[in-house]
Amino acid sequence: MTACSSVLDLIGNTPLVELRNLDAGPCRLFAKLESQNPGGSVKDRIGLSMIEAAERDGRLKPGGTLIEATAGNTGLGLALVAALKGYRLILVIPDKMSLDKIQHLKALGVEVRLTRSDVGKGHPEYYQDIAERLEREIPGAFWVDQFSNPANPEAHYRGTGPEILEQMDGDVDAIFCGVGSGGTITGIGRFMKENSPKTEMIVADPEGSIVAEAANTGNISTEVGSWLIEGIGEDFIPPNCDLAVISRGITVSDADSFAALGDLITKEGILGGSSTGTLLAAALRYCREQKEPKRVVTLVCDTGNKYLSKAFNRAWLVDQGLIRRRRHGDLRDMII
Numbered sequence: 155m156t157a158c159s160s161v162l163d164l165i166g167n168t169p170l171v172e173l174r175n176l177d178a179g180p181c182r183l184f185a186k187l188e189s190q191n192p193g194g195s196v197k198d199r200i201g202l203s204m205i206e207a208a209e210r211d212g213r214l215k216p217g218g219t220l221i222e223a224t225a226g227n228t229g230l231g232l233a234l235v236a237a238l239k240g241y242r243l244i245l246v247i248p249d250k251m252s253l254d255k256i257q258h259l260k261a262l263g264v265e266v267r268l269t270r271s272d273v274g275k276g277h278p279e280y281y282q283d284i285a286e287r288l289e290r291e292i293p294g295a296f297w298v299d300q301f302s303n304p305a306n307p308e309a310h311y312r313g314t315g316p317e318i319l320e321q322m323d324g325d326v327d328a329i330f331c332g333v334g335s336g337g338t339i340t341g342i343g344r345f346m347k348e349n350s351p352k353t354e355m356i357v358a359d360p361e362g363s364i365v366a367e368a369a370n371t372g373n374i375s376t377e378v379g380s381w382l383i384e385g386i387g388e389d390f391i392p393p394n395c396d397l398a399v400i401s402r403g404i405t406v407s408d409a410d411s412f413a414a415l416g417d418l419i420t421k422e423g424i425l426g427g428s429s430t431g432t433l434l435a436a437a438l439r440y441c442r443e444q445k446e447p448k449r450v451v452t453l454v455c456d457t458g459n460k461y462l463s464k465a466f467n468r469a470w471l472v473d474q475g476l477i478r479r480r481r482h483g484d485l486r487d488m489i490i
């Protein structure tokens with residue numbers, strides 16, 4: 155491999171690896187390592203595509219200001235691209251977010267506006283509403299809005315989808331995604347509908363989220379629970395989530411998600427983030443139910459580095475009631 159001219163050239167074209175040490179029944183299960191994007195997640199792709207689309211359509215001028223309401227991976231993806239392209243980025247972040255994530259964003263030059271986590275839509279301090287207001291107040295500012303920005307699914311329609319089909323030699327029966335904004339599943343799904351109609355798009359959804367039920371029955375539930383998995387699961391169907399491309403939804407508990415994540419690092423050497431565990435648990439359940447051998451792809455959406463003190467910390471898992479303490483005083487269940 156020759157030298158790249160910028161870290162931005164390292165976004166996308168992520169590797170695909172077969173998971174041979176997990177029990178996938180009669181199927182072959184492959185993982186696409188989105189964790190190997192330079193910012194550590196699948197969201198680098200949309201950081202780049204949403205900024206470049208805004209440049210193309212003139213909504214973003216050289217030295218301009220970007221605004222988004224997120225502390226998650228989208229914030230990091232945008233921050234990486236904004237830093238390299240010389241844009242100012244303001245992120246509105248609810249104050250429950252971990253200090254590590256905020257420090258990471260600040261290190262990339264982001265202006266962080268903290269706001270209250272305990273208020274909902276319509277409240278003046280609700281983080282999405284602040285982003286909308288900042289766009290109006292700051293001349294030339296552009297509110298990225300990943301939930302409805304068409305350049306979000308477009309990144310997966312042009313990048314992730316074609317990459318998967320090529321890496322699978324044109325033969326893929328099912329692909330597992332989560333839904334945060336819906337961009338990943340919608341973009342890959344639209345590409346597969348046109349280029350590999352047999353491929354089923356399956357949403358893996360945390361227990362308490364409404365997406366799997368909406369995909370299976372069309373019913374948009376108003377009963378929303380809570381879950382510990384980060385980055386996926388919703389209490390509404392975002393405009394960027396096209397239910398028409400999803401063939402079914404599988405609901406996964408937090409406990410099953412974290413257990414699958416543990417197996418992924420110990421048996422395959424892959425350190426995934428928490429949503430990776432949800433997708434993997436659903437994919438393995440699907441694979442073991444099959445009578446015929448199928449070729450299945452799941453995503454490693456981000457790296458587990460930022461979840462070390464949670465998903466990979468037995469004491470935290472015990473505190474959350476997700477695993478049982480081994481025995482009182484067992485040092486392996488201590489924080490360090």
Ligand code: PMP
Binds near residue numbers: 228334
């Ligand atoms: N996994 C993680 C860790 C994420 O941060 C996200 C995005 N919130 C997703 C999965 C889901 O991606 P999308 O927004 O494209 O639905």
